[in-house]
Amino acid sequence: MKLEGKRAVITGGAQGLGKGFAEHILESGGQVALLDVKVSLGLETANELNAKYGQGSAIFIQCDVTDKERFKRALQVAAQVLGSYDILVNNAGISSHEDFEVVLKINLSAVISGTMFAVEHMREDKGGRGGLIINISSAAGLMPAPMEPIYAASKFGVVGFSRSIGPAVESLGVKVLCLCPSFARTPLVTVHLENEDFRNFVESMGLMEVSEVVEAFATLVEDERNASVLSITPGKKEYRFQKRKANL
Numbered sequence: 001m002k003l004e005g006k007r008a009v010i011t012g013g014a015q016g017l018g019k020g021f022a023e024h025i026l027e028s029g030g031q032v033a034l035l036d037v038k039v040s041l042g043l044e045t046a047n048e049l050n051a052k053y054g055q056g057s058a059i060f061i062q063c064d065v066t067d068k069e070r071f072k073r074a075l076q077v078a079a080q081v082l083g084s085y086d087i088l089v090n091n092a093g094i095s096s097h098e099d100f101e102v103v104l105k106i107n108l109s110a111v112i113s114g115t116m117f118a119v120e121h122m123r124e125d126k127g128g129r130g131g132l133i134i135n136i137s138s139a140a141g142l143m144p145a146p147m148e149p150i151y152a153a154s155k156f157g158v159v160g161f162s163r164s165i166g167p168a169v170e171s172l173g174v175k176v177l178c179l180c181p182s183f184a185r186t187p188l189v190t191v192h193l194e195n196e197d198f199r200n201f202v203e204s205m206g207l208m209e210v211s212e213v214v215e216a217f218a219t220l221v222e223d224e225r226n227a228s229v230l231s232i233t234p235g236k237k238e239y240r241f242q243k244r245k246a247n248l
């Protein structure tokens with residue numbers, strides 16, 4: 001998909017990878033709505049992006065994606081303010097929490113509800129204009145992560161969901177893509193780097209800059225292969241599960 005003139009909603013867009021994806025869309029001539037629980041940071045980021053890319057290019061909407069009604073309403077507000085939206089990036093995520101169900105709610109359930117809401121908005125058989133849904137999983141959605149088993153469960157879930165729902169919504173003009181980065185330099189990772197074991201593990205895998213993940217995101221969006229899963233590790237970008245069997 002060419003991004004010029006396209007309108008995107010990005011969950012967890014106040015910082016980190018979400019902010020990086022927003023910058024890429026804006027640089028390509030699109031507009032963005034950032035949804036996040038962090039209100040002052042979200043407003044600050046939207047102001048920064050408007051100053052850089054032109055007033056009206058970015059809006060911020062406060063939203064906790066685990067609250068289904070508010071998430072639905074936030075998407076409706078984004079559609080009203082932007083005119084519509086062509087892309088939803090389900091990016092909001094956390095690594096760990098004392099209550100494992102919170103991790104599953106943010107990292108997996110909200111990806112599912114966001115996808116369902118966006119399909120309803122985009123579906124061509126009900127007057128929509130089609131679109132792209134990009135779900136952010138992780139390398140921990142493709143391989144075991146013994147340090148974070150619940151996180152890994154949520155991210156494996158995102159890969160399985162994206163590969164399954166993509167073919168199911170293709171006839172509606174909607175494609176679902178999935179991105180699986182290994183470690184990147186964002187607050188999600190950097191807050192833990194003082195822990196020596198964690199730091200050693202990250203160093204053994206390598207730590208990407210946000211720009212390397214954004215470059216992979218750009219490839220995924222441009223290629224627009226429905227139900228595809230793109231893995232990005234330092235210096236290596238690779239489509240996984242290439243051979244799709246017939247849709248059952």
Ligand SMILES: NC(=O)c1ccc[n+]([C@@H]2O[C@H](COP(=O)([O-])OP(=O)(O)OC[C@H]3O[C@@H](n4cnc5c(N)ncnc54)[C@H](O)[C@@H]3O)[C@@H](O)[C@H]2O)c1
Nearest residue numbers: 012016017036037064065092093138181183184186187188
């Ligand atoms: N940074 C990495 O190394 C890495 C690697 C692989 C995958 N990921 C995934 O990429 C995504 C973005 O991660 P990041 O590294 O930018 O993290 P981050 O912590 O820097 O940013 C995540 C954003 O999500 C927001 N968020 C959290 N819970 C939310 C909720 N309930 N509702 C709305 N917003 C919420 C946060 O406020 C924050 O702004 C996550 O899904 C993460 O699992 C990150």
Ligand SMILES: CCCCC[C@H](O)/C=C/C=C\C=C\C=C\[C@@H](O)[C@@H](O)CCCC(=O)O
Nearest residue numbers: 095138139140145147182183188192195198
């Ligand atoms: C197997 C590949 C991993 C892929 C990257 C993943 O998506 C990103 C994860 C980001 C953060 C993970 C943090 C995990 C931290 C805890 O397990 C803990 O070990 C950190 C130490 C706690 C502390 O003292 O801060």
